[in-house]
Amino acid sequence: MLRALRVLLIALGLIGIGVVAGQTLHRVYWSAPDTYDKLEEAIHVTEASYVDPMSVEALGENALRGLLSGLDPHSAYIEADRMQQVRESFDAEFDGIGVTYERIQAESAPDTAVVVAVIPDGPSDEAGVRPGDRLLRSDTTSLVGEPDMQIQSLLKGPRGTTVDVTVRRPGVREPVALSITRDRIPLTTVDAAYMLDATTGYIKLNRFARTTQSEVREALNTLTDEGMDRLVLDLRGNAGGLMGMAERVADEFLEEGQLVVSAQGRDDEVLDEYRTERVGLYEERPLMVLVDEQSASASEIVAGALQDHKRASVVGQPTYGKGLVQRQYSLEDESGLRLTVARFYTPSGRVIQQPYDTGPAVMRPAAYSSQENASSDSLDVGGVHPDHVIERDTLYLSMQRVVQQPVVRGYMRTWIDQRIESLRNAWDGRPEAFLETYDLPDTVIPGLRSAIASETGSTLSQSVGASHSAPSVMHDYRHLTDTVRGTILLQNALTSMIAQRLFGSTGWIRVQNEVDPVVQATHHLWPHATDRAQTYVERF
Numbered sequence: 121m122l123r124a125l126r127v128l129l130i131a132l133g134l135i136g137i138g139v140v141a142g143q144t145l146h147r148v149y150w151s152a153p154d155t156y157d158k159l160e161e162a163i164h165v166t167e168a169s170y171v172d173p174m175s176v177e178a179l180g181e182n183a184l185r186g187l188l189s190g191l192d193p194h195s196a197y198i199e200a201d202r203m204q205q206v207r208e209s210f211d212a213e214f215d216g217i218g219v220t221y222e223r224i225q226a227e228s229a230p231d232t233a234v235v236v237a238v239i240p241d242g243p244s245d246e247a248g249v250r251p252g253d254r255l256l257r258s259d260t261t262s263l264v265g266e267p268d269m270q271i272q273s274l275l276k277g278p279r280g281t282t283v284d285v286t287v288r289r290p291g292v293r294e295p296v297a298l299s300i301t302r303d304r305i306p307l308t309t310v311d312a313a314y315m316l317d318a319t320t321g322y323i324k325l326n327r328f329a330r331t332t333q334s335e336v337r338e339a340l341n342t343l344t345d346e347g348m349d350r351l352v353l354d355l356r357g358n359a360g361g362l363m364g365m366a367e368r369v370a371d372e373f374l375e376e377g378q379l380v381v382s383a384q385g386r387d388d389e390v391l392d393e394y395r396t397e398r399v400g401l402y403e404e405r406p407l408m409v410l411v412d413e414q415s416a417s418a419s420e421i422v423a424g425a426l427q428d429h430k431r432a433s434v435v436g437q438p439t440y441g442k443g444l445v446q447r448q449y450s451l452e453d454e455s456g457l458r459l460t461v462a463r464f465y466t467p468s469g470r471v472i473q474q475p476y477d478t479g480p481a482v483m484r485p486a487a488y489s490s491q492e493n494a495s496s497d498s499l500d501v502g503g504v505h506p507d508h509v510i511e512r513d514t515l516y517l518s519m520q521r522v523v524q525q526p527v528v529r530g531y532m533r534t535w536i537d538q539r540i541e542s543l544r545n546a547w548d549g550r551p552e553a554f555l556e557t558y559d560l561p562d563t564v565i566p567g568l569r570s571a572i573a574s575e576t577g578s579t580l581s582q583s584v585g586a587s588h589s590a591p592s593v594m595h596d597y598r599h600l601t602d603t604v605r606g607t608i609l610l611q612n613a614l615t616s617m618i619a620q621r622l623f624g625s626t627g628w629i630r631v632q633n634e635v636d637p638v639v640q641a642t643h644h645l646w647p648h649a650t651d652r653a654q655t656y657v658e659r660f
Contacts, residue, residue: 159183163179163180163183164176166179167179181199184197185197188457188459191459191460192444192460192476193476194442194444194458194460195446195458195459196457197455197456197457198448198455198456198457198458200453200454200455200456201269203454203455203456214276215276215277215279215303215304215305216277216302216305217242217243217244217249217276217283217285217300217302217305218238218239218242218243218244218245219236219237219239219242219244219249219275220237221233221236221255221271222234222236223268224254225526231264232255232256232265233254233255233263234252234255234533235250235251235252235253236620237251237620237624237625238250238251239305239306240624242305243300243301243302243303243305244298247285248296248298249285249287249298249300250289250540251620252289252290252533252536252537252540253287253288253289253296254287254289255271255285256287256295257284257285257286258271258275258284259283259284261274276302278302279302279303279304280301280302281301281302282299282301282302283299284298284300285298285300286298290538290540291537291538291540306331307329308331308335309326309328309329309335309361310323310324310325310326310332310335310339311325311326311625311626312324312625312626312629313342313343314343314630315343315346315347316352316633316639318347319347319349320348320351320352320642321339321340321348322351322352322633323336323340323351323352324629325354325355325358326357327359327361328358328362328363328365328369328419329361329365330362332361332362332368333365333369336369337401340402348405350405350406350408350649350650351402351405351406351407351408352410352639353407353410353432354410354639355410355411355422356411356415356638357414357415358414358416358418359414359415359417359440360416360417360418360419360420360442361417362418363381363417363418363421363445365418366380366417366419366421367380367381367421369422370396370421370422370425370426371396371398371400372400372401372402372403373400373403373407373426373431373432374425374426374429375396375403375660376397376398378395378425379393379394379395379425379467380394380396380425380467381394381421381424381464381465381466381467382464383445383462383463383465384463384465385445385462385463391445404653404656406649406650406652407431407432407433407649408432408433408434408649409422409423409426409432409435410435410639411435411436411437411439411506412437412638413437413438413440414440415439415440415504416440416441416442417440417442417472420439420440420441420443420472420504421464421466423439423504424466424470424472424504425466425467428467428468429656431652431653431656432652433507433508433645433649433652434504434507434508435506435507435508435638435641435642436506436508436509436510436638437509437510437512438503438504438509439503439504440474440503441473441502441503442472442473442474443472443473444460444462444463444464445461445462445463446458446460447459466504472504474502474503475502507648508641508645508648510637510638510641515600515603515605515606515609516609516635516636516637518596518599518600518606519600519606519610520613521592521593521596522593522596522597522610523613523617525572525593527571527572527575527593528571528593529617531567531568531571532614532618535564535567536618540621543618543621543622547622548622551619551622551623551627554619554623554627555619555627555630558618560615560618564611565601565607565610568614569597569601572594572597608635609635612631612634612635613632615631616628616631616632
């Protein structure tokens with residue numbers, strides 16, 4: 121570990137040498153060795169003298185974290201096991217069995233992993249794994265109560281190898297044994313692509329990985345064939361990913377030769393800039409981009425470029441404001457270093473990064489290069505400010521808080537488990553019919569009311585605000601069910617859980633979008649997006 125730390129410090133010195141010359145070169149070259157020796161000496165002294173035994177490896181890990189923690193909010197040391205997960209996320213594939221799961225938390229029993237979704241045509245799908253199955257064993261090793269890292273390490277493995285998985289299936293008395301042959305598992309980045317109405321396409325993008333451009337192009341072609349004349353690109357909750365993929369996605373919507381993003385390093389030196397290079401699939405028709413406070417980094421690059429060039433209307437809430445260019449360096453033990461080397465700027469010169477006060481050099485705020493170049497009326501520093509801000513809907517937020525509660529998810533999981541065969545018999549392979557005609561039974565919400573009351577020890581008879589001592593889930597439940605619209609929102613959320621079990625994430629998103637305040641707001645904002653598209657086309 122000490123050798124790795126020394127190599128790392130030398131690498132950091134070389135990075136500084138490569139970026140800045142002259143006086144800084146002299147300072148790095150002559151002062152750094154003393155600092156390295158001091159750090160190594162401190163680790164040895166601590167190992168020998170600290171009141172509790174400490175290994176050199178643990179001290180080295182702590183030193184690496186401390187080295188980066190004072191720089192900025194996003195530079196970080198990544199442990200070797202976590203580094204593998206990072207690579208898989210960016211690669212958009214890994215070797216495994218092809219399921220996603222969530223944990224069922226129980227007070228009197230160990231946590232159990234329950235399958236949420238099975239990747240279509242993947243190994244688990246072919247072996248007969250179903251959403252709702254509880255994962256009990258991998259070969260002879262119990263999965264019950266094990267941490268996520270242990271479960272994943274047991275289920276993943278080289279393609280072509282076999283793992284025997286035992287599950288408990290709702291409605292089946294005895295455990296079910298399944299033999300699954302591992303294969304390459306794609307991690308798709310397009311969660312949903314469908315027609316909101318006869319002319320409006322919708323694409324939901326969860327992150328930017330190596331397959332993102334091809335996924336987006338496939339979705340654009342499919343939606344165009346289905347009659348799309350205008351598009352909603354949903355980047356809400358998208359925390360970013362590969363910058364190169366963000367640039368290529370933006371290229372699908374912008375004319376050739378337009379600036380997408382620039383990166384400036386020390387002393388405001390422009391280290392890189394990206395311009396569109398090809399004819400995109402969707403350069404002329406109306407476009408709306410949805411963002412929120414969780415849209416970050418690569419998402420902000422796309423939204424900022426489309427907004428600055430007045431190609432799209434940006435709708436939602438102001439974005440997160442993460443505009444630091446980071447580079448990953450692999451260390452000798454397969455761990456890694458994520459280091460900030462520059463800052464992103466949109467085509468008009470807006471800085472994406474929100475101000476921060478971490479580290480010895482506080483980031484200096486930077487706004488638009490000029491009012492004329494600003495692409496919105498707001499001069500807020502950092503992030504992307506939407507053209508149309510949709511204020512937070514308190515009733516919708518109450519619904520989201522309620523359905524995230526373990527008691528609610530547990531109640532619906534049990535309700536679906538008890539009826540899964542009849543639900544599959546009625547709706548399997550018929551998502552359109554489900555979305556158009558399914559009505560949540562009238563008994564579901566009263567049953568949920570009883571489950572929450574039992575969990576919290578309340579009769580739920582009080583009106584909203586009557587008791588400040590009641591748990592927050594109680595308050596939110598009453599807030600919802602005291603109004604017609606709130607009840608409709610809750611019915612929609614519970615229906616979306618059924619759709620997710622039957623049809624995966626696309627079904628869940630489609631049901632949710634029927635009442636999503638931001639998606640619904642797009643209906644009356646198309647004149648602005650259409651005007652922008654026409655003006656954009658006329659310039660070329």
